[in-house]
Amino acid sequence: MNRPTQGPFESPDPLDLALVQAIQDGLPLCPRPYAEIADHLQITEAEVIQRVQRLMERGDIRRLGVVVRHRELGYRANAMVVWDVPDDKVSELGRRLGALPCVNLCYRRPRRLPQWRYNLFCMIHGRSREEVLENLQRLIDEQQLGHIVHSVLFSTRRYKQRGAHYGKDSLPQARHCPATPQVRLLG
């Protein structure tokens, strides 16, 4: 599962790109969401499903599901923990941390010396600052990371949060389907 980062779409398929743009704000909440997307893209429902399947198999779509907002669900504390890991150890440690239940994201990023020395980033959520710090301490103890310099950056205010956008408009009406949705049969 630890695929190194590859470049963007090797051969950007215009229809895949249009599909990504149509679903980036979410699937329509109506009985046949893929039929509605198909209608928008002027392809068949079966082709939409097939293309989504392929994007998932290639890992371009990492998951398809309910995307929760942690803060609104009571997980109000959110710390980005950054580590200064020797370059030859960073991948191995990243893989270990990325598999832990209390870690929500785990990435290698470049150092920017002298301003920024940290090369491994992970995100730890919790219902309180104390819970986050307890999780972090347990992680440090269990993974024997006491010797690795780290810094904990709690977020104290969110100015903006939404899914990534890749340009252009997403599917119009993606958020509200008609009250009596038409079930469309496509050949």
Place this chain on the structure above:
Amino acid sequence: MASTQHHSQLSPLDQRLLNEFQAGLPLCERPYAAMAEHLGSSEEEIIARLQHLQDSGLISRVGPVFRPNRVGASTLAAMAVPEERLQQVADLVSGYDEVNHNYRREHEYNLWFVATALDRQHLAAVLAEIEQRSGIAVLDLPMIEDYFINLGFPLQWS
């Protein structure tokens, strides 16, 4: 957006929707009907609950999470902003359609944002413009390797 609803007000059905379908939306013609079957509910009720969860801001969407840097390009950027200018610079950054997350954090680098665009060139232009308009240097920290393995986020209701 109303976000006053607390998770304790979630019905058992809502909790199961949130816990069991973060990574596993069935990929079929009628996904909400398949979810309803699994949960012993109706397609109509599942759609209504998801719409409600979305309208109340507890979920951001039902849909895909893209792997970073596969579709287009993205980066994490940081700025060290003088306290008295923080709101102003945060507003400037949030104003960009390319910016999808923007947080204040407790650190000398106190403003952190994620920017996404179709290509790296466009991304670089956005960061340069933010630097120029704010007069504050931007650290550009694009992902080099992704180690995250978990799918979804385990929620506890206790």
